[in-house]
Amino acid sequence: MFINEETLKLEYQVESKEKGLKVIDVIASHMHISSRLIRKCKSNHNILLNQKKTSVNQIVSKGDIITLMLDHDENTFEPNPIEIDIAFENADMMAINKPPFLVVHPTKGHPEGTLANAISYYQYRSNQNFKTRFINRLDRDTSGIVLIAKSAYAQQFISEQMQKDEVDKIYYAVVEGVVSEDKGTINAPIERAEDGDILRVVRPDGLPSITHYEVAERFNGYSLLKVKLETGRTHQIRVHLAHIGHGIVGDHLYGKCSDWIDRQALHCFEMSFRKPRGNERIVVNASLPEDIRKLIEVLRNL
CATH class of the missing domain: 3.30.2350.10 (Pseudouridine synthase)
Structure with a gap:
């Protein structure tokens, strides 16, 4: 289950039913991350297991924390003083x-x-x-x-x-x-x-x-x-x-x-x-x- 609320950081705690799976399996099937985003995080070394860089083929245990650090893409629109609801x-x-x-x-x-x-x-x-x-x-x-x-x-x-x-x-x-x-x-x-x-x-x-x-x-x-x-x-x-x-x-x-x-x-x-x-x-x-x-x-x- 997800355990944080940060825009560019996804933290997921491995549950009992996911014990013995690979990191990649949890990310794709349980965190519902697209293959494109997985490739991007992998190439940028932005996938962590218990706060350490890891192979996506690493086997997980109950309670492990998988972290994905998402790239920060800059806002490109000029600010205009318009109120929003x-x-x-x-x-x-x-x-x-x-x-x-x-x-x-x-x-x-x-x-x-x-x-x-x-x-x-x-x-x-x-x-x-x-x-x-x-x-x-x-x-x-x-x-x-x-x-x-x-x-x-x-x-x-x-x-x-x-x-x-x-x-x-x-x-x-x-x-x-x-x-x-x-x-x-x-x-x-x-x-x-x-x-x-x-x-x-x-x-x-x-x-x-x-x-x-x-x-x-x-x-x-x-x-x-x-x-x-x-x-x-x-x-x-x-x-x-x-x-x-x-x-x-x-x-x-x-x-x-x-x-x-x-x-x-x-x-x-x-x-x-x-x-x-x-x-x-x-x-x-x-x-x-x-x-x-x-x-x-x-x-x-x-």
């Missing part, structure tokens, strides 16, 4: 409630003033220094939870869960029209409309894409949906809801603009995953932002 943080990762209209990381069009720059500023103020590794991303106009890893180990651990669809992702969306069925599943492959195009469409040769939804509330001509992603394609919720005739309110790309909100009414409300250094499941929530709450009030009073 931290929903969860430990030595390995952060979960941030991203507001709408904030770009996740610098681009040609947005070289600064991004979430990455805000995290850099937070690091400066909290006396931390880690490379910001985004595990998931949200569109500029979508609000809600963004996960950030503080080390290559944490990124690999949670990204593998993402790839296996083991991370539960729940969104809220306000959509056009009254959705008649209380619950439903949209199973429709998604692909780019054209090569290099940002627009995605449902088409037979697309990637498998599955979205589950249930109606949280119905209004006069609109619906509030609770949406759960089974897969995570670019623009998946926006494409799927438009595909079934219930485009997201304010979505100018896949629907139409709204007089009541100046972005798509889509919010990543909850994410659930196994945290690094153990199998404990973490559930992170981010409350609905003010603009979506106001939109819902308007629709209730139509």
Whole structure:
């Protein structure tokens, strides 16, 4: 079991069931370290057994301490004084409630003033220094939870869960029209409309894409949906809801603009995953932002 909470140091105490295994077996199968990271630690002599450098073929005993020292990768983003809403943080990762209209990381069009720059500023103020590794991303106009890893180990651990669809992702969306069925599943492959195009469409040769939804509330001509992603394609919720005739309110790309909100009414409300250094499941929530709450009030009073 893991016995420490330090960003760039992993310490694991060998349990009875692991007695007689090689160091490499414990690291790979019980600490869940990727082969790439093992090779890197091995080549840099960053694997210790009971505080001494060791061969990865050394046999372990109950109570032995295996230590991996992770490389320190410098933060490369300029700090910008932007406040962030931290929903969860430990030595390995952060979960941030991203507001709408904030770009996740610098681009040609947005070289600064991004979430990455805000995290850099937070690091400066909290006396931390880690490379910001985004595990998931949200569109500029979508609000809600963004996960950030503080080390290559944490990124690999949670990204593998993402790839296996083991991370539960729940969104809220306000959509056009009254959705008649209380619950439903949209199973429709998604692909780019054209090569290099940002627009995605449902088409037979697309990637498998599955979205589950249930109606949280119905209004006069609109619906509030609770949406759960089974897969995570670019623009998946926006494409799927438009595909079934219930485009997201304010979505100018896949629907139409709204007089009541100046972005798509889509919010990543909850994410659930196994945290690094153990199998404990973490559930992170981010409350609905003010603009979506106001939109819902308007629709209730139509």
